[in-house]
Amino acid sequence: MPELPEVETVARQLAPALTGRRVVAVQVFDPKIDPASLEPLIGRTITAVRRIGKQVGIGFSQPGIPEAGPWLCIHLRMTGRLAWAPDCRQPPVAPLRVRFRLDRGALLFHDTRRFGTLTLYPTLRDATPAGIDPTGRAFTPARLTAWLAQSASPIKVWLMRQDRLVGLGNIYVSEALHRAGIHPARPARSLSFDEAARLHKALRLILRSAIRCGGTTIFNFENAVGAAGQFQRRLRVYGREGDPCARCRTPIQRLVQQQRSTFFCPTCQH
């Protein structure tokens, strides 16, 4: 499922149910995951749940130093789902990989394709990626322009990498480029300052709007309470090959960049 708005949605939904809960046991149902790696969490209390880049971060208590405990980062990749369940005694079924039994209910990690990852970091600082969050204050038009000037990559490919801006994926990159009127194959360094500023604005607008909608559901994204997102109704190009552009009626085209589909309007985007 998950790009930034979907992960933000899940983290916000889980926070009230998980904060203050104590981990009673961790059950691992997938041989790809080493149960010993999660053992340090047993007995600890959850102090915070928040999105960190494209991951759901869960902060834990440290006896004596409540704010300095370890953080568990869960990357959902393509098919991961997190949900709180009131009953922790249900028999585990198919895509369930890990169940964290809590003093009230349980946190379930389902993941059909098993691409998702669980990583335990000693502190929040260790769990924080080097790149910056596109919804945060550090992301400015000047910052974006300076970065783009250094790269000959197609702008679409550049936006997808996670070492500068953290959290963008295939859907929102296509949508933001369309809104900004920029062709996805343009070399990053060919964008003018005005174009970079337009792209900056489009990215923030799209992300904010998608978070308000609870994310996008295309295949099987479900948020933490099992509901679908609503942003798919607002997609203007993603998955709409052949449909008329909402602005100029030209049929939307699809191209492949790095084995990923990119959707764009050949008239509106230059």
Added chain:
DNA sequence: ATTATATCCTGATCGC
């Protein structure tokens, strides 16, 4: 140093 390809997995969908 960038930039392509292969790979991790499973399930839904497409075309014949």
Added chain:
DNA sequence: TGCGATCAGGATATAA
């Protein structure tokens, strides 16, 4: 209806 090929919102290791 059945069956193999293809594709899927991610990211990394390896190759070129």
